[in-house]
Amino acid sequence: MAKKLLIIARVGLVVIGAGIMVDCAVLMAVGKINFGTVVPFLLGSIFVTHGIFWHAIRKFTRQNLFRNRIWYALWLLFFIWLISFGLFIFSLQQQIKRSAQPIPEVAAIIVLGSGTVAGKPTPTLTQRLDTAAPLIKSQPEALTLTSGGIGMGQTRSEASIMATYLHETHGIAFKHILQEGKSTSTAENLIYSQVILAAQGVSITAPIAIVTSDFHTIRAAAIAKHQGYQQPILLASPTPLSIRYNAWFREYFAFISGWLFGEY
Known part of the structure; x- marks a missing residue:
């Protein structure tokens, strides 16, 4: 035996x-x-x-x-x-x-990037955008911001590709989507977004929705609070089943990494 x-x-x-x-x-x-x-x-x-x-x-x-x-x-x-x-x-x-609770009225909606392939959102990023779309439509007064820089082998920023997807798939007008196209990490997503929000008169003390994958919510919330977001409200998108458990496993190490490098 x-x-x-x-x-x-x-x-x-x-x-x-x-x-x-x-x-x-x-x-x-x-x-x-x-x-x-x-x-x-x-x-x-x-x-x-x-x-x-x-x-x-x-x-x-x-x-x-x-x-x-x-x-x-x-x-x-x-x-x-x-x-x-x-x-x-x-x-x-x-x-x-x-994160599954109803989202109250917010001043802004930040959708965090998660990679693109051949100018299209990855399945994980598609889920984030599909999750964000109903909130964007239900709160038209809130600023909408897509966040993500230019990835390896790409010619367009992730933020631009995300905005195009929201427009073509969900009918959200480009003029209602602000783009943060420099970031390469979650910490940069949120810090660079602050600059754009400030330029639009939105304080990070206001309620701000952050849309990301379910596995990423703990780390995103910790980074946001560390950076001064006082009322971050996480909206979680489901991770595709084919990569869900691997994503949770990797996120554990990413969370430890964020702690070691002082992201929170």
């Missing part, structure tokens, strides 16, 4: 690790090289290595008392990390529930 469980565990490590590595490799190939992709990629490679070379690794660690203790200490740290990941997912679910 123990032998069968070990085989199952090793196969599980290889499958999970390989899935994480492929997911992160694809993102890094399109220029998304950051803490939230590199660290999970390394973790995935550790999973795969342990799954394939389990017996060789255990033989090596058992030859020395110190190495054996390090082995168990690392597994202890892994389980502590697993608990912290579970707590993050729980907190994320609570934030998503709060």
